[in-house]
Amino acid sequence: MNNRIRQSYEGAAAATGLQLDEAGGVVYGNRGGYEMILYPANANYPYMLTIEVSVQRQAGPLTKDEAKSLRRAAKPIARAAQNGRVVRVQLKNQANPRKFAENVAAAVTALETFLHEQGFFNVCRACGKPGPAVSCIVSGAPMHLCEDCYRQIEQNKTLEQAHKEQKKDNVAAGAVGAFAGSLAGVVCIILLSRLGYVAALSGVIMAVCALKGYELLGGKLTKKGIVISIAVMVVMTYLGDRADWAIVAMSSLGLDFFNAFRLIPDFLSEGMIDAGSYWGNLALLYVFVLLGAVPTVMNAVRAKRAENLTFRLGSGAVTR
Ligand SMILES: [Zn+2]
Structure with missing residues (x-):
């Protein structure tokens, strides 16, 4: 207060x-x-x-x-x-x-x-x-x-x-959940980019879905879960963005998707893809991932704290 x-x-x-x-x-x-x-x-x-x-x-x-x-x-x-x-x-x-x-x-x-x-x-x-x-x-x-x-x-x-404190999160299942959630973010990155939208929404969806995915399959969102979810987000955002560029390269160069995806670093070094736009776009995505992740994590922490608060008013026993 x-x-x-x-x-x-x-x-x-x-x-x-x-x-x-x-x-x-x-x-x-x-x-x-x-x-x-x-x-x-x-x-x-x-x-x-x-x-x-x-x-x-x-x-x-x-x-x-x-x-x-x-x-x-x-x-x-x-x-x-x-x-x-x-x-x-x-x-x-x-x-x-x-x-x-x-x-x-x-x-x-x-x-x-x-x-x-x-x-x-x-x-x-x-x-x-x-x-x-x-x-x-x-x-x-x-x-x-x-x-x-x-x-x-x-x-x-x-x-x-x-009972709740005893219950541990299932890290492996949680990681799978975070991965599954992050796929929603990847789909968004690719679809919204086709429609010509800025990446804001994709980043937020990536963060929220990865964290919720961990919580859903892992049982609860622990500190370890947050770290794992963030690692998944970082990797998947990179892969999603690279896939997005691969789709662009694929259609303009007549390559298949996997070759285009593999060759992205070459396209960058040869200047076929403008390095400024490539890294700028990725950086922007990461900013939006962060914007989605911070309130989601804070809400989870706040909700957990409120859930644990049971006391008589005036007892002065609990401080926030
Ligand atoms: Zn009563």
Whole structure:
């Protein structure tokens, strides 16, 4: 959590009387008897918060008209809906940092009033047991659970995690997967080049498919898997590009594909292929492979980290 976001969230916490949990990146706490968690539904939009409560009432779930009236109750509210026992109120993106705390507080107050008026009460999201719940993060997702359900889930998570860590990736199968994935990249390099497109897409597809291929067949994407996938990408990008030139040479010189492919270095040294375009094109491809590989690897690491995050809010046990 960067400084600016933390300051904004601290401001929102102060304005609402709730608390900030830095490890979870959320604001949470009790407002007028309702346990609430405020979090960004998409980490890329930290100023677009969702307020989540786990509630029920005798009269059944929130109706569409009620959701509409809740939306009208405070300007910052974009929409409200109930899904199972969870009511989520999505706020508009708060572009103005000075108004952030004020707008969030207005939405929280409107929600609190609404829940009171409509006779909602707190329940456990999982089993529906009424009463105050544990505010927690389960596999990266904020939620409200009763003590029993939370303990059960925490226990299962610990077992599951131990099992997952024990499980090794199958390196040979993973390498085959990376190779198979990289073939998609090679096909793209050749096809898109025929259509006269720049190599951007081919490079990205090469990277994403090789990494996904490793994960799919190897079981999981480990550090070793990333290194192997990158080696496969480097080699296959070179071969794909060379095959692309071979196809050009083949048609203009009347050679078969394998001879053309084999003779590429000769064509280069004899100046029949312009060395500048050849190496320039290859370098460009590598840049796009890199552009595809970096976010794919980062997403995999981030998703894995989120998957392993299960803790009580306010426990301060986990830091990111
Ligand atoms: Zn429960």
